[in-house]
Amino acid sequence: MSVITYRQALRDTLRDEMARDENVMLLGEEIGLFEGSYKITEGMLKEFGERRVRDTPISEEGFVGAAVGAAMLGLRPVVEVMTINFSMIAIDQIINHAAKVYGMFGGQTSVPMVIRTPGGGGQQLGATHSQNIELFYAFVPGLKVIAPSSPADAAAMLRAAVRDDDPVLLLENLGLYNSKGEVPDGDESVAEIGRAAVTREGSDITLIGYSRMASASLQVAEQLAEQDISVEVVDLRSLRPLDRQTVVDSVRKTGCAVMAEDDWLTYGIGAEIAASIQEGAFDYLDAPVRRVAMAEVPLPYAKPLETAALPSAESITTAVKETLSAVGKRVG
DSSP states (O other), X not given: OEEEEHHHHHHHHHHHHHHHOTTEEEEETTSSXXXXXXXXXTXXXXXXXXXXXXXXXXXXXXXXXXXXXXXXXXXXXXXXXXXXGGGGGGHHHIIIIITTHHHHTTTSSOOOOEEEEEEOSSSOOOGGGSOOOHHHHXXXXXXXXXXXXXXXXXXXXXXXXXXXXXXXXXXXXXXXXXXXXXXXXXXXOOOOTTOOEEXXXXXXXXXXXXXXXXXXXXXXXXXXXXXXXXXXEXXXXXXXXXXXXXXXXXXXXXXXXXXXXXEESTTOHHHHHHHHHHHHHGGGOSSOOEEEXXXXXXXXXXXXXXXXXXXXXXXXXXXXXXXXXXXXOOOO
């Protein structure tokens, strides 16, 4: 068992998949000579050459469209879009082509491609470079959208995405790149896309998150355990397909739920989770589902304002304690 960063887990898995299958290729801005803005593709050009590691022009619509065509013809392109904010320039290629080809052509051709892209605030990158707009893509049938929160999941879910015959958007939160976790040596596990994980069992309340907020939720649960508050944590891991059943089963056990997300509250992923709980566990609820999300503002650049706008461990803890207090459960 090795302890490695989220960044290293992605890099190692990408290298392994390139070595395993010669049809896997990389495309993106500055991923070759510069080795990527976040160094995920470090060493790839030297090892695999220009045929399989392609530096592209600064044209997201162009290189994502090229990847769609390459995938239709049998390759397995892995595209790095420098931030999810820039994916909006390629949104037509992603939503109207990658997601639609299989259905519109009656299954005659698939689009086995991966789009890796980081997002999230906390890095003082300003309002247009700090967004979590995964909802744009999770809304669309034909795409798979995944959001690993740990190095082990980053490896297993990237491996699954590369081998999947459908287009997959893999979300990488900037705040997770340097986080560390255990990854089994020689691990070649392939995650099941569309399956949530109960990362900590508990009995008092269910805490649900994905990506950075799944990691933060686990930390909150561990801290609250010291106050004799038993929190069950559900990491969604996949936003499409969405594993509603694991969420519902957990809430039926605990009777309370808090959803934590890094995007805006209105129309967010949390709204879908709350609706799923209402439909599947209404008779088991002791309190309304509580949601914790980002302030509904363009994210400020100034660090104190940026920090105040983002959800935090403290805001999650407050929501958990207020929910438990409302139903008469003892809180420390």
